[in-house]
Amino acid sequence: MVGITFLGGAREVGRMGILLESRESRILWEYGVNVQTMDVPTDPGTNLDGVFVTHAHLDHSGCVPVLYKEGYKGNVYATPPTFELMSLLLRDAVKVQKKKGLQPQFLPHDIEKTERMRKTIKFGQTLEFGRDSVTAYSAGHIPGAASYLFESEGKRILFTGDIKFIGTKLVGPAFSGYKDIDVLITESTYSYKNHPDREETLDKLREAVQETLYNNGIALLPAFAVGRTQELLINLSDLGFSIYLDGMGIEATDRMLAHPKYLSNPSLLRRAFSRAHKIERQSERNRIVKKPCVIITTAGMMNGGPVSFYMKKLHDREDCSLLLTGYMVEGTVGRTLMDTGRYMNGEIDVEPKMRMEFFDLSAHTDRQHIIEFIEKTEPKRIMLVHGDHNPEFEKFLRSRGFDAHAPRMGESVEV
Numbered sequence: 001m002v003g004i005t006f007l008g009g010a011r012e013v014g015r016m017g018i019l020l021e022s023r024e025s026r027i028l029w030e031y032g033v034n035v036q037t038m039d040v041p042t043d044p045g046t047n048l049d050g051v052f053v054t055h056a057h058l059d060h061s062g063c064v065p066v067l068y069k070e071g072y073k074g075n076v077y078a079t080p081p082t083f084e085l086m087s088l089l090l091r092d093a094v095k096v097q098k099k100k101g102l103q104p105q106f107l108p109h110d111i112e113k114t115e116r117m118r119k120t121i122k123f124g125q126t127l128e129f130g131r132d133s134v135t136a137y138s139a140g141h142i143p144g145a146a147s148y149l150f151e152s153e154g155k156r157i158l159f160t161g162d163i164k165f166i167g168t169k170l171v172g173p174a175f176s177g178y179k180d181i182d183v184l185i186t187e188s189t190y191s192y193k194n195h196p197d198r199e200e201t202l203d204k205l206r207e208a209v210q211e212t213l214y215n216n217g218i219a220l221l222p223a224f225a226v227g228r229t230q231e232l233l234i235n236l237s238d239l240g241f242s243i244y245l246d247g248m249g250i251e252a253t254d255r256m257l258a259h260p261k262y263l264s265n266p267s268l269l270r271r272a273f274s275r276a277h278k279i280e281r282q283s284e285r286n287r288i289v290k291k292p293c294v295i296i297t298t299a300g301m302m303n304g305g306p307v308s309f310y311m312k313k314l315h316d317r318e319d320c321s322l323l324l325t326g327y328m329v330e331g332t333v334g335r336t337l338m339d340t341g342r343y344m345n346g347e348i349d350v351e352p353k354m355r356m357e358f359f360d361l362s363a364h365t366d367r368q369h370i371i372e373f374i375e376k377t378e379p380k381r382i383m384l385v386h387g388d389h390n391p392e393f394e395k396f397l398r399s400r401g402f403d404a405h406a407p408r409m410g411e412s413v414e415v
């Protein structure tokens, strides 16, 4: 018998936390934070045999140092690129919390404690905990992203993490050849809709960038440091325009390039990155907004980072464009802009005159592909996490004959 407790990420996107308890082990899958509300998962205690992180994004990793702060003495497991990117994002999170005047959830020395207890796991590798085991598989979402398979007393429980079944120019497709799965715990971010064709969307984005630059404007692309920045860079690099990279995406790209095995085409990224101009000083920012160019910059949800400076300078310029491509959490500056057409950030509250367009370039699976995966895998039970529309998806899967369930926050099930 394995007990599965959903500590977070139940019927919501973000702050993941899943506790597995068997006779042999007590394993925590992820310990993330809601990056907008700063809500955290329920405390699992420090009596754990291991903590596994699927990938670096803070909604999956952002609370791991809290465990060490509270006295957890065991290891944290992830792939090598996940560890490097996670360290970058965690340090930035402390800075952001301080800047906002919030009490940081943990301090740099808690991050250091976390780093000392790192144990890497590679795709295809199995780690044993007594008679239980955990195996890592590629999940496609961003470089280093893993799905984990937990085996205990003949039960096979798979957690997808954030998953994408289609390969991109940045990262290959997720592994999907699982057999005999008793319980599938799957992310369901986009269980309610399909993504448009990725190549067509990228073509449209490239067109929008070209039009803007031919009109002597600036194309501004807010992007997550980890994942989206690199994909945009690869896909816009060959257009022949000056591309400026600003914010944490520069360091994140450097760290990704240190792990070429986890990229689908490392030389593409290396070339695009070496061609891009990296912005380090405010004087450079002031200079580049004076001529046509492409700017890829953090923060992806527009809540902070250099994008705030660029918006201040460019929002009333009709010749410029704001090209959005990322997931926007409710309540963020970017989401409010998409929903209301108003850019509200601190003292600024304006209706931007620049051209604004959204391009759906999600790094998550969509409805069609998750259904195909479920039909191919035929798990005995399905638990839906990491989604705002999970009860509807549960209903749909049940109508198709699957034993699906959308657990609530804090709920435990035994399998």
Ligand SMILES: [Zn+2]
Pocket (backbone or CB within 6 Å): 055, 057, 141, 162
């Ligand atoms: Zn993610």
